[in-house]
Amino acid sequence: MTGEAFDPLEAEPIARKRLVLFYLIDVSGSMDGQKIGVVNQVMEEVIPEIRNVGGADSDIQLAVLTFSSGTSWMYPQPSSIETFQWSRLSADGMTSMGGAFLELDNKMSRSAFLSAPHLSFAPVVFLLTDGYPTDDALGALEKLKLNRWFKSSLKVALGIGDFDRDILEAFTGNPELVLSTATGKNLAQLIRFATISSSTIGSRSMGYGSGGADSEDSSALKEKAFIDMKKDAFGDEQNPTVDDIDMDDSGW
Amino acid sequence: MSSFSSGDRIPLMTGGYAKVVRDAPLGSGGQGEVYLVEYKGTQHALKWYTSLKMRTSVEFKENIRKNVYDGAPSERFAWPLDVTEDVNGSFGYVMRLLPKDNEEFSDFLRTYRITKTEPPRRVPVKFASFPCLIRAAIQVVDSFAALHRVGKSYQDLNDGGISMDMSTGDIIICDCDNIAPDRTNFGIAGKQGYMAPEIVLGTKTPDVYSDRFSLAVILFKLFFRDDPFWGAKVCKCCNLTDYNYRKYYGEEPVFIYHPTDSSNRPVEGIHDNVIRMWGRYPQYLKDLFTRAFVDGLKETSKRPIEIEWMSALIRLRSESFMCSCGGFSFVSDDAEKSGECTCPKCGRSYPVLMLGKTRLPLAKDAVAYSCQTRFGSDDFEKITLKVVENRLKQGLMGLKNLDDCDWEVFLDGTRKSVQPDKGTEIVPGMRIEFDRKTSGTVLRRN
Numbered sequence: 260m261t262g263e264a265f266d267p268l269e270a271e272p273i274a275r276k277r278l279v280l281f282y283l284i285d286v287s288g289s290m291d292g293q294k295i296g297v298v299n300q301v302m303e304e305v306i307p308e309i310r311n312v313g314g315a316d317s318d319i320q321l322a323v324l325t326f327s328s329g330t331s332w333m334y335p336q337p338s339s340i341e342t343f344q345w346s347r348l349s350a351d352g353m354t355s356m357g358g359a360f361l362e363l364d365n366k367m368s369r370s371a372f373l374s375a376p377h378l379s380f381a382p383v384v385f386l387l388t389d390g391y392p393t394d395d396a397l398g399a400l401e402k403l404k405l406n407r408w409f410k411s412s413l414k415v416a417l418g419i420g421d422f423d424r425d426i427l428e429a430f431t432g433n434p435e436l437v438l439s440t441a442t443g444k445n446l447a448q449l450i451r452f453a454t455i456s457s458s459t460i461g462s463r464s465m466g467y468g469s470g471g472a473d474s475e476d477s478s479a480l481k482e483k484a485f486i487d488m489k490k491d492a493f494g495d496e497q498n499p500t501v502d503d504i505d506m507d508d509s510g511w
Numbered sequence: 512m513s514s515f516s517s518g519d520r521i522p523l524m525t526g527g528y529a530k531v532v533r534d535a536p537l538g539s540g541g542q543g544e545v546y547l548v549e550y551k552g553t554q555h556a557l558k559w560y561t562s563l564k565m566r567t568s569v570e571f572k573e574n575i576r577k578n579v580y581d582g583a584p585s586e587r588f589a590w591p592l593d594v595t596e597d598v599n600g601s602f603g604y605v606m607r608l609l610p611k612d613n614e615e616f617s618d619f620l621r622t623y624r625i626t627k628t629e630p631p632r633r634v635p636v637k638f639a640s641f642p643c644l645i646r647a648a649i650q651v652v653d654s655f656a657a658l659h660r661v662g663k664s665y666q667d668l669n670d671g672g673i674s675m676d677m678s679t680g681d682i683i684i685c686d687c688d689n690i691a692p693d694r695t696n697f698g699i700a701g702k703q704g705y706m707a708p709e710i711v712l713g714t715k716t717p718d719v720y721s722d723r724f725s726l727a728v729i730l731f732k733l734f735f736r737d738d739p740f741w742g743a744k745v746c747k748c749c750n751l752t753d754y755n756y757r758k759y760y761g762e763e764p765v766f767i768y769h770p771t772d773s774s775n776r777p778v779e780g781i782h783d784n785v786i787r788m789w790g791r792y793p794q795y796l797k798d799l800f801t802r803a804f805v806d807g808l809k810e811t812s813k814r815p816i817e818i819e820w821m822s823a824l825i826r827l828r829s830e831s832f833m834c835s836c837g838g839f840s841f842v843s844d845d846a847e848k849s850g851e852c853t854c855p856k857c858g859r860s861y862p863v864l865m866l867g868k869t870r871l872p873l874a875k876d877a878v879a880y881s882c883q884t885r886f887g888s889d890d891f892e893k894i895t896l897k898v899v900e901n902r903l904k905q906g907l908m909g910l911k912n913l914d915d916c917d918w919e920v921f922l923d924g925t926r927k928s929v930q931p932d933k934g935t936e937i938v939p940g941m942r943i944e945f946d947r948k949t950s951g952t953v954l955r956r957n
């Protein structure tokens with residue numbers, strides 16, 4: 260009813276929808292040195308850049324899972340981009356990508372990282388590797404692919420040098436969502452691009468145009484948006500490796 | 512990876528140059544970068560496209576050129592003032608700089624801005640007063656009215672497109688590069704939560720009607736600080752996938768305060784803002800939102816037009832009042848019956864001036880505007896009447912004529928004129944003729 264005293268300016272922050280960006284990062288021995296250095300540097304730099312990507316109504320959170328001889332989450336829960344502090348990674352050991360897939364499957368659930376009553380956007384999953392899995396990654400992927408959060412998520416992979424393209428294509432379900440760099444030269448640029456574009460897409464919801472969203476588990480609209488952005492950023496080159504741009508040489 | 516550095520001169524289509532005056536861009540996004548430049552002797556902003564799609568689209572560039580030629584529909588747009596020649600396969604346009612202390616609408620909704628420092632800090636973002644909030648709402652509506660009157664639509668209205676001065680309520684509409692004549696579209700995807708259902712479904716391209724939907728969403732969020740379609744029903748889906756978004760914002764959106772369908776009511780603990788505030792606002796404003804979000808969902812022509820929002824907001828501006836005790840409220844529904852307006856906090860009561868349907872509580876410093884006191888006027892900024900205290904007799908309140916013509920005041924069979932800049936004591940029962948066709952009455956107390 261009207262006619263009661265109240266403060267029309269006093270308000271809580273508008274309710275936000277959560278967007279979890281899952282990063283699966285290979286920290287096996289072969290990543291040691293320059294590669295892991297670039298990953299650390301670019302992640303520290305890009306995090307402030309995506310703080311405002313979703314506007315007021317999205318809460319972007321990061322969950323970083325590293326895999327080498329075992330798997331390990333950077334923090335026990337996804338944490339908000341607003342306060343997230345990147346903890347620098349070092350690399351050593353094997354490549355248990357399969358272990359990472361199983362661990363991701365564990366945490367992609369309402370009883371773990373995607374708890375109610377919050378409303379979430381379909382997550383973004385980003386996989387980065389420079390080699391071949393040393394465990395049964397394909398078997399683990401079969402299991403992960405049954406996870407409904409995973410099905411609806413936007414999946415992007417980034418391969419460095421001599422990597423297992425087959426498993427990355429199986430992971431994303433679309434070869435166009437696999438970015439690669441032969442030398443690691445434009446690694447920083449690709450991580451930055453993948454992070455900014457996927458968080459933008461993930462927090463906006465692609466409603467424009469018909470089709471593409473005919474199943475609850477589909478991520479087709481987001482995939483299309485990502486591929487469009489990739490072409491917009493890198494031209495018609497399917498694989499930006501061909502056209503290595505300036506090496507980002509900061510941070511050594 | 513900046514496209515320009517300080518001192519670079521970028522040739523403009525109309526002749527002359529924009530000179531870059533700072534090395535690093537002021538900002539960058541998916542489509543391009545913004546540089547600080549000198550244009551016609553003063554500092555301006557230059558939007559520069561890095562996106563392949565934007566910089567190679569002939570139609571896109573031609574549209575901006577046409578907008579430069581047409582000029583801004585009102586001064587509240589950061590309108591393209593000049594387009595550059597092509598440089599290294601791209602182009603840009605010059606626009607005004609935003610005032611340094613302005614805040615973004617999205618930060619208002621978040622209630623704070625995140626600083627660009629490390630570690631980031633939170634700076635509170637809040638309007639100085641309710642009149643500032645109303646002023647912002649009125650200016651947004653007025654800007655869209657002006658835009659729609661020239662046959663153009665904004666197409667992608669969302670929380671990123673409005674810049675606001677929190678101390679005055681003055682707003683600026685930003686990102687004007689997709690503004691185009693109705694039914695022209697450059698494939699711009701809208702933002703979730705702001706797009707009209709027909710845009711979500713892809714059955715129509717953005718036009719004035721879809722703008723009006725987005726405008727209603729902006730106004731709803733401005734007052735109620737929550738999403739009009741995110742309630743219990745949407746919460747249940749947990750994962751707002753493209754499929755679910757399409758369903759809950761395109762195929763079957765349910766307004767959280769739908770009069771007969773209660774399946775999507777706001778949820779305590781999540782949507783506390785709207786739960787606390789919806790009931791406090793007057794029915795005439797809530798009716799407009801209900802029309803926009805219920806009847807106007809599918810039938811686009813039923814969405815409130817700008818002039819309807821305008822008159823509701825102008826009325827709301829007058830019917831909200833701040834008592835001398837600091838208590839804020841809207842005029843209650845029984846004010847007309849009781850003939851006075853009572854502060855719910857301290858119980859002090861004020862006389863009420865009826866201006867058409869509007870009930871203006873005559874607290875000190877209350878004002879009325881030209882659009883309320885002059886026949887045919889649509890000037891919602893010019894103050895024509897103000898409640899003042901007599902300089903000689905403390906506590907004696909009067910109405911001061913701030914217009915440029917005489918008022919005629921009638922009371923108990925007497926009649927007198929009040930000239931501009933003069934005042935008259937407030938007496939219940941008095942009727943004031945502001946002009947031949949417009950008058951107001953101070954209610955008698957019952």
Ligand SMILES: [Zn+2]
Pocket residue numbers: 834835836837838854855856857858859
């Ligand atoms: Zn009071």
